[in-house]
Amino acid sequence: MTALRMAALVVAAVLLQGAFSRSGGGAPGDLVLVAVVAVGLLHGRLAGLLTGTAAGLLQDALGGGMLGVSGLGKCVAGYLAGVAGTQFIVTQWMSRGFLFLGASLLNSASFMGLSMLLGLRRYDNPILEVVTQAAVNAAVGVLLFYAIEFMPTIREQWNAVLERRRKRRYH
Amino acid sequence: MARADAGRRTRSLLVAVVLGHVLLISAQVATPGGPSLLRTTVVAVVTEFQEFSWLVAGAFHSVWDGYASLRGVRDENARLASENTDLRVQLQQARADAAGAGDMRALLGLRPHLPWTTTGAEVVAGSLSPDYRAITIDKGLGDGVRRDMPVINSAGVLGRVALPAGNTATVQLIIDRSAAVAVRIDRSRTEGIALGNGDGTLRLEYLSATAEVAEGDTVVTAGIDGIYPQGLGVGRVERVERAGPAYRRVVVRPFADFSRLETVLVLVAPAPVWAPPLTAPERKVDR
Numbered sequence: 088m089t090a091l092r093m094a095a096l097v098v099a100a101v102l103l104q105g106a107f108s109r110s111g112g113g114a115p116g117d118l119v120l121v122a123v124v125a126v127g128l129l130h131g132r133l134a135g136l137l138t139g140t141a142a143g144l145l146q147d148a149l150g151g152g153m154l155g156v157s158g159l160g161k162c163v164a165g166y167l168a169g170v171a172g173t174q175f176i177v178t179q180w181m182s183r184g185f186l187f188l189g190a191s192l193l194n195s196a197s198f199m200g201l202s203m204l205l206g207l208r209r210y211d212n213p214i215l216e217v218v219t220q221a222a223v224n225a226a227v228g229v230l231l232f233y234a235i236e237f238m239p240t241i242r243e244q245w246n247a248v249l250e251r252r253r254k255r256r257y258h
Numbered sequence: 259m260a261r262a263d264a265g266r267r268t269r270s271l272l273v274a275v276v277l278g279h280v281l282l283i284s285a286q287v288a289t290p291g292g293p294s295l296l297r298t299t300v301v302a303v304v305t306e307f308q309e310f311s312w313l314v315a316g317a318f319h320s321v322w323d324g325y326a327s328l329r330g331v332r333d334e335n336a337r338l339a340s341e342n343t344d345l346r347v348q349l350q351q352a353r354a355d356a357a358g359a360g361d362m363r364a365l366l367g368l369r370p371h372l373p374w375t376t377t378g379a380e381v382v383a384g385s386l387s388p389d390y391r392a393i394t395i396d397k398g399l400g401d402g403v404r405r406d407m408p409v410i411n412s413a414g415v416l417g418r419v420a421l422p423a424g425n426t427a428t429v430q431l432i433i434d435r436s437a438a439v440a441v442r443i444d445r446s447r448t449e450g451i452a453l454g455n456g457d458g459t460l461r462l463e464y465l466s467a468t469a470e471v472a473e474g475d476t477v478v479t480a481g482i483d484g485i486y487p488q489g490l491g492v493g494r495v496e497r498v499e500r501a502g503p504a505y506r507r508v509v510v511r512p513f514a515d516f517s518r519l520e521t522v523l524v525l526v527a528p529a530p531v532w533a534p535p536l537t538a539p540e541r542k543v544d545r
Contacts, residue, residue, distance in 0.1 A: 101386055102307055105394065106315035108384035117388050133268045140275055149304060150390030151420035151428045152436070155282040157387060162279070166272050198389050201283070208435035209453070216457070220388055 093134060096122050097142045101149070116223035117191070119146055123161050124168040124190045125231055128177060132169025139165030153207065160197030164190040180229050187228035191221035305382065305394050305426035312382045374487070375527035377401055379409075381519045382426065391434035391454065392417075393519055398425045406485050408525045414491035414513035415439065415479060416522055427524075432492070433458055433516055440483035441492050446470040449480050452492060452510060460493060462508035471498055477510050487525065 100122035119142045127135025143158030150157070171177055171186055195217045202208040379395035386392070397403050399422045407419045409429045417437065420430040432439050435456040442449045448469035452460040465471065475495040481488025493512040500506055 098304075098307070101304070102311040105383035105386045106311040108386075115388065119387065133271065136268065136272055136275060140279075145304065146387040146390070149386045149394070149428060150392050151430050152390055153283060153286050155279040155286075157389065159276065159279040159283075162272070162275050166268075202435070205283070208456075210435070211455070213456075 089130060089134075093126050093130065093138050094141070096126060097138055097145070101142065101145055105149075115219055116227050117194070117220060118227065119143075120161060120164065120191060120194055121187065121224055121228045121231060123165040124187055124228060125235075127165040127168030128172040128183075128186070128232075129235075130169070131173060132166045135165030135167075135169035136162050137165075139163070153205070156201050156205075156207070157198060159201065160194040163197065164194050167193070180233075183232055184225040184229050187225040188221045191224040192217065195220065305423060309382045309396065309426070374525050376523045377403065377526050379403075379427075379522050379524055381522065384519075391431040391437075391456065391516070392420065393429050393431065393522075395427050395429055395522060395524070396425065397524060398423045398427045400425055402526050403427050403524055404526075408486045408490070409522050410490060410525065411514055411519070411522050413515065414493065415486060416514050416516075416519070418485050419524065429522070431516060432460065433512060438483070439486055439492060440480040441477050442480040442488075443469070443471055443495075444476040444478050445472075446475070449482070450508075452477065455509070458512070458516060459496065460510040460512060462495075462510060465506070465508065471495060471506070471508055473498055 097119065100118040104118045123135065123139045123142050126138040139161035140158055143161035144154060146152075146157045146161075147154045168186060168190055175182070177183055177186055195213075199208070199210055199213060199217075203210065377397055379397040379401075381393050382396050383394040393416075395403075395409070403419055403422045405419055405422055409416045409418060415432055417429045417431040417434070419427050421428040430437055431454070432452065433454045433456070435454050437454040439452045439460075440449065441452045441462070446469065448465060448471065450462045450465040450469070452462055455461055462471070462477070473495050477492045477495060479486040479488055479490040479492060491513050493510040495508060496511040497509040498506055499509075
């Protein structure tokens with residue numbers, strides 16, 4: 088069930104990324120990386136590793152690029168997120184933000200390094216682009232965790248409202 | 259003990275996965291052939307879902323575009339009406355020129371310029387990663403779309419088909435960092451290669467040191483890369499910067515607005531070429 092949920096999260100992130108970038112201009116953030124790091128944090132390094140591999144390969148396949156170039160950075164990012172989640176206490180928004188930021192920088196460094204090594208792309212001055220992407224990913228990641236944490240509370244409140252209505256109907 | 263074993267297993271798996279990636283990349287570098295069956299299948303399956311998610315996102319966007327962001331429409335309307343009049347005049351002029359050229363070709367006994375066979379397609383998804391500049395269109399192998407076919411819109415060149423699947427295709431845009439187009443400066447006829455910068459602009463490379471390039475020059479396809487036919491609009495020179503005694507950095511702003519791609523045209527026929535006369539004069543044979 089967990090595996091199914093993780094797969095659904097990654098596929099949803101891929102579809103959302105494609106749907107909301109709405110053009111070839113691209114989006115400033117990488118929802119797929121955010122999903123991979125979130126899975127690593129929530130379910131451990133093995134889940135992060137496998138999700139990162141699958142998500143990266145999917146992005147490479149659908150983006151028309153060389154298979155494995157995105158996958159390598161994402162699998163390592165997912166694994167390290169899992170390690171961080173089990174070794175450290177990552178519950179504050181700032182520590183989570185730094186984790187997403189670090190994972191994003193690692194992913195960009197891996198993708199750009201491999202692309203340049205293989206002569207696929209040239210990067211003249213990518214610093215602003217990389218930092219913007221990392222900041223957006225960090226912000227989205229922190230918000231995603233807030234949403235995940237608030238979900239049980241919202242569910243409980245909703246159930247309480249339903250219960251009250253039911254009781255009122257009986258009386 | 260069991261926990262240590264699990265940790266060791268995961269670490270081994272990480273090493274295996276990283277090595278797997280390296281092998282996968284190496285295999286593709288060694289044999290840069292066509293797309294693999296695995297990749298084509300993955301694209302075919304996922305793009306079906308993409309079409310649905312695109313529809314949902316499109317509904318949100320249309321509400322925003324149709325009601326919330328209508329400021330300045332009247333001014334834009336007036337400007338477009340004036341631009342339309344100018345374009346009509348230019349079209350008439352172009353028609354007259356084309357008729358003249360047709361007569362000239364007839365006189366020379368050349369084949370007429372073949373019309374391009376095109377197929378219209380709708381964009382069903384944007385870039386799936388910020389590292390790629392690509393779109394997915396709703397036409398694929400079943401519609402006659404093949405790899406490396408040029409994709410354009412009314413503004414100019416957009417890109418080439420990178421990966422056709424059953425009913426969809428991935429199009430690599432010319433602004434992608436790994437994209438390249440053979441181009442020509444329309445004014446000076448200087449040829450070069452336009453490469454994507456990844457930020458929505460292109461840079462011109464391999465220009466001759468004495469080439470005349472100025473800001474505002476129109477850049478069109480040169481037709482020598484085997485993908486794009488010649489004469490298609492690519493963009494306009496935005497900046498020419500000196501970067502040393504013999505090197506210039508030329509930045510081109512594409513004509514197409516890549517942030518609002520909805521419908522595109524795929525050129526499914528080979529580019530028209532000038533060909534020799536259909537009936538060659540018979541050679542006299544000495545007996």
